[in-house]
Amino acid sequence: MVSSPLRREPDREPDREPDPSASKPDPSGVGEATTTALWIDQLGTIDARPPLPGDLDADIAIVGGGFSGLWTAYYLAELQPDARIVVLEQHVCGYGASGRNGGWAIGELAGAASKYAKLSSPQAALRLERAAFASVDEIGRVAAAEGIECGFHRGGNIRLARTTPQADRQRAEIESARAHGHGDDVIRLLDPDEARTHFAATDVRSGIFFAPCASLDPARLVRGLARAAEQRGVTIHEGTTVRSIEPGRVETDHGTVRAAVTVGALEAYTRDLQGARRDLLPVYSLMVATEPLPASVFDEIGLHDRPTFADDRYMVIYGQRTDDNRIAFGGRGVPYLFGSKIDRATELHEPSHRLIRDTLVELAPVLRDARITHRWGGVLGIPRNWLPSVRFDRASGAGTLGGYVGEGVAAANLAGRTLAEVIAGVETERTDLPWVGASARRWEPEPFRWLGVRASRRILIAADDREAARDREAKVATWVAGLLRGD
Known part of the structure; x- marks a missing residue:
């Protein structure tokens, strides 16, 4: 049965949460990992351009x-x-x-x-x-x-179904894609064996391969x-x-x-x-990166063509095999902060990074002994x-x-x-696309914004937990979550 490690994080301010594992050994290296994003760290010294000199x-x-x-x-x-x-x-x-x-x-x-x-x-x-x-x-x-x-490499995206409800949603997605005119060259459904040739994770029920995707x-x-x-x-x-x-x-x-x-x-x-x-809701996403991994690891888990990868849980996870053979992996598990606050301590919330690492190991147990060298976070914008x-x-x-x-x-x-x-003022095949000129109403004022976002998050966590425990679709929870998202 599939677990959902990201669900265990308490719904409280991350910079105030005690770390229950602080006194335990940390063979994964999460606690000692560099807190600069892998990509930025590998740039080395960045020489900043001069600021605006005046009017x-x-x-x-x-x-x-x-x-x-x-x-x-x-x-x-x-x-x-x-x-x-x-x-x-x-x-x-x-x-x-x-x-x-x-x-x-x-x-x-x-x-x-x-x-x-x-x-x-x-x-x-x-x-x-x-x-x-x-x-x-x-x-x-x-x-x-x-x-x-x-490191641009067009290896596509593999998204796994690891419960029956996830597999059901994948079949419905493919039916919708076919109805909209998208063929196998764009998106296709994979049986369990074929899905595992892309990424041999645990508990694979099916998969979707989406071709228009590159890792970089x-x-x-x-x-x-x-x-x-x-x-x-x-x-x-x-x-x-x-x-x-x-x-x-x-x-x-x-x-x-x-x-x-x-x-x-x-x-x-x-x-x-x-x-x-x-105007836009800042929502946190956190990541970890492993040390460079030997070829034997990829012989076991796949990812040979460097597809990006995820599964179909509601609490989003995402990963890639980097061009230097690390796994960079993240998820959205940190709660929204009151007043749309952006806080450095939240980006570096160590218990959340530990949970993300645990989720990766749950997907691919061979990574249990892989050392985490980098952990970081940031915010994305949601209208x-x-x-x-x-x-x-x-x-x-x-x-x-x-x-x-x-x-x-x-x-x-x-x-x-x-x-x-x-x-x-140039007319092209892009300038009349339907997202041009589209607008959204503003997010609700506090405390309604905080209450709504936190409630939506709890519902999504509950949906993942219920589907993992019972292997049945959490219909009410997912309907309410869609309502809160404005679906």
């Missing part, structure tokens, strides 16, 4: 030096080579989710196609899905063209993308805190940037802007309707993009490319 005039000011902002700048520089484009970043490019994520460039959007179809049409929603598929290869193309060595090193990609944008004439100022974005101007701690076009590309950190606390979007108001010159719900590596490429085309 500045520009044509386009982009706030946020992650994937969203940098892809927007990169494509804008291609479309408008004479434009004065400035990117403003509080820390260094890739400091946030873009440098700390799981390294999945997966060609899907967090929002269901049916939601986008309601905003437009089934045909338009299908075009959006296919554009998301294509974004994976576009990242590979740009990385090769710009000489960005980021996100920090090397985002830092390489910043250099590529600069080579096209984009100016990047790091160490610059933005206080507000207003029509025609961006106020920072180093001066004011006056620009006809402004772009907000802050994802979860949107909550730091004046008046934007309720109230769970739909990523691209928006631009030509009258005010204000643009925004994001809300990827943790699936932003490839989606940010498509969003940045699309927003650049919309800003430049």
Whole structure:
């Protein structure tokens, strides 16, 4: 029977929770692991770019030096080579989710196609899905063209079903995919034996192989993308805190940037802007990485073509085999903090990292003796309707993009490319996709936001527990969770 180790974490402030294993031996090395993200640690010393030198005039000011902002700048520089484009970043490019994520460039959007179809049409929603598929290869193309060595490898994604309800949901998903015109070249159902050839985890009932997905090193990609944008004439100022974005101007701690076009590309950190606390919900995701593993481990567990991997529990988990033969693995188990707080102590919550490591070992017991060398965390941004979007108001010159719900590596490429085309006034097959102009209502004020998110989390945990214990679908729990997500 499948257990769900992430469920055991108490629903309290992580930085106040005692560590029950603190006095026990720690053969896994979690307690001694480096608390810098693997990807960022492997970059070595990062020389920060100079901050904004003072008041500045520009044509386009982009706030946020992650994937969203940098892809927007990169494509804008291609479309408008004479434009004065400035990117403003509080820390260094890739400091946030873009440098700390799981390294999945997966060609899907967090929002269901049916939601986008309601905003437009089934045909338009299908075009959006296919554009998301294509974004994976576009990242590979740009990385090769710009000489960005980021370990890009298109090995697909394997998602396992490890209970009967998970297997039932996978069959329904494949039926839906076929009804929408997606064939085996995109997504296919695997029997247990075939699924185990991709990832020989425990308790495999079935699997789904999704082809449009690549594994990569996100920090090397985002830092390489910043250099590529600069080579096209984009100016990047790091160490610059933005206080507000207003029509025609961006106020920072180093001066004011006056620009006809402004772009907000802050994802979860949107909550730091004046008046934007309720626009996107910051939700934590934590990761661990093992030491480099010998070939004998992969002879036992598979992952030979470096697919990204997960299973179909509700409390999301995700992993990849890195290009230096580690396993980088994460999950969303840390509770939401009151007031949309972002807290460094929560990102480094050691008991949660231990539970993530335990979940990995439960999937692949051969990893029990693998030492954990890195543990880290970060925040992702969730809009109230769970739909990523691209928006631009030509009258005010204000643009925004994001809300990827943790699936932003490839989606940010498509969003940045699309927003650049919309800003430049160029009509393409992307500029009329149904996420362009989509909007969501704001999250509820506190304490209702905290109560709703915590309740949703408890329901998802209960659903995993019930399905693991009884091997039956937790219908009421999953229905309520969908209701809280705005489904």
